Amino acid sequence: MSNSKFIFIADVIEERIDSGEYQPNAKLPTHRELADEFETTPATVSKAYKLLSDKGRLESFVGKGTFVAARSDLNEAIQAPEDESDFNFSLLQPCLYKNVPAIKKAYQQSADQLTDSLIGYCENSGHKKHREAAVRWAQEYGLEGGNTRNTVLTNGAQHALSLLVETLTKPGDTILVESLTYPGILAITNLSNRNVIGVELDEQGVRPDALDTAIKAHSPSLVILIPCHQNPTGVSMPEARKKEIAKVINENQVWLVEDDIYCFLDAPPVPPIANFAPNYTFHISGLSKAISPAMRCGFVKAPESQVAALNAHIRANIWLSSPINFIAATLLIESGEAFQLAENQREMAVHRQELARQIFPSINANASGFHIWLSLPQHWQQDRFTMEAKNRGLIVTSGSYFSADGSNTQHIRLSLTSISRESKLIDGLKQIETLLNSNPSSFLPF
Structure with missing residues (x-):
């Protein structure tokens, strides 16, 4: 059994992962501890760990140990x-x-607007007319201070999140998120080798005291929050809580990404955190939840000091978001149908x-x-x-x-x-x- 003992140990570890005994991101026992448990050598345990790492079930970090791979698939x-x-x-x-009839009509009408200037390259993240529509969309749901200079266009809100993580942080940096958060955020941070720390929630969203404590303890490069119809808890921050969060952000002078993709679900609209911390907040909105995820139209209002950096990253990665989608989106927004x-x-x-x-x-x-x-x-x-x-x-x-x-x-x-x-x-x-x-x-x- 000696040649196959590491396979047996790997199977046992995998069973413990699947059963929940070893949770995602949990640190596993040392090689010596498992060697004692299975009456074998640390070298055999090492082979078992390598087998599971090759399967994507474990992750090892020099000086830190071996961990269960995060669940962010x-x-x-x-x-x-x-x-x-x-x-x-x-x-x-x-x-x-x-929404299909209105979307079909908008794309049919957009064909009549195709010109050399609209289907060619352009400066910044997209055409001014389309950024004007983005400003109007966010303004309708309570965002203040947006204009064509501080608003950039992205291929949906997920692209906006990835863009901001790439622009504002580097591998190994710490990002604070809600203790329960959207898996798309965890997928971005795991793939880009950023460290994620969850901040405690209550019935009104992230707790301001917990956020302040976490910022002081971990010195994050970025905070990402979903304050409106939070995914997954469904909690929405009232205006008073948003002001408290903004106060923490302003006092600590840390970047905040406010994923406000569900802003249209509040009636009347609740002002976003960005209104109270405009110098540090990147506000994300878009059409994927209200109109269609296929339109891939995301909008980011950024602190003006960071707009050039965002545009540079967009040009380096995709050059610009597809104007064809934004023609249709702009028609819907300008007509009021959106x-x-x-x-x-x-x-x-x-x-x-x-x-x-x-x-x-x-x-x-x-x-x-x-x-x-x-x-x-x-x-x-x-x-x-x-x-x-x-x-x-x-x-x-x-x-x-x-x-x-x-x-x-x-x-x-x-x-x-x-x-x-x-x-x-x-x-x-x-x-x-x-x-x-x-x-x-x-x-x-x-």
């Missing part, structure tokens, strides 16, 4: 539909069938939240966004529940993908908007309720 956390019969609760997107589409989505989200509360009365009664953050009963482990749900055609997202430190959240996130037909949505939610109330031991192991 967006393909698992956010799954595109494969079978139309499935109930896909993993995608946070608008109810698209409502705002009506957004309002339709907001009303639909409010209605679907009411439907969800009828089935799950314990969820956040104040939530009005695209998703719910559903607590699991103690007899269910979140990843086990996710797998059993998938076996039944219910595609849900495990809470493990949202934890900044890999801790067990005992939750799942459910999108209420990716399933177009309301009757199918209700059917799927009731099936999830039935599964929640069932006993995991009654199912065969996977």
Whole structure:
């Protein structure tokens, strides 16, 4: 067995990872500790660790040790539909069938506007006319101080996040995020070798005292927050809390990225943090949640001292975001139709939240966004529940993908908007309720 003992040890470690005994980002025992446990040599354990590192299950850092690889696989956390019969609760997107006629019309009209100047290269991140539309969009939902000089165009909000991490930080830097945060942020930081530290949340979002303490303790290069309809908790910061967060940012003079992609869901709009800390805040908005993720239109209002650096990074990576998409987006914004589409989505989200509360009365009664953050009963482990749900055609997202430190959240996130037909949505939610109330031991192991 000596030649295969390292394989046996690797299998045991992998089982412990899959069962949750070793959580994502957790530090593993030393080679000597595992060698004692398995009555073998540190060299054999080293071979087991290398095997698992090659499989992507472990990560080793000189001087720090070996850690469970972070759970930030967006393909698992956010799954595109494969079978139309499935109930896909993993995608946070608008109810698209409502928007198709307006989008089709906008792209048809945009063909008439194609000119040499619009389809060629241009300075900055995009054409002035399109930046004017971006300013108008963000202004409609409460952002102050935006103009064509301090607003840049990106290929969606995800590109904006990646751009800002690349521009404002370097490998090895620390970034503060909410203790539960959007997996796309974790994917960016993991791939770019940035260190992430989660900051404690309460019922109004990130706690100002916890943020201040974390900034002083870790000297981060950047803070990234989702203050409006936070993903995954659904919490929205009231104006008073945003002012408190801005005070912490201003006093510590640290860069803040405010991902405000869900700003259109508040009625009336709540002023963003950027209004109260304009010298340090990069405000992200866009059309992916209100109109369509396929348009890839993101908007960043930046401190004017940083606009040149952002434009330089955009030119070095993509030169500029596709003007064709921004022609269509600008037509929708200038006509006012974009705002009506957004309002339709907001009303639909409010209605679907009411439907969800009828089935799950314990969820956040104040939530009005695209998703719910559903607590699991103690007899269910979140990843086990996710797998059993998938076996039944219910595609849900495990809470493990949202934890900044890999801790067990005992939750799942459910999108209420990716399933177009309301009757199918209700059917799927009731099936999830039935599964929640069932006993995991009654199912065969996977």
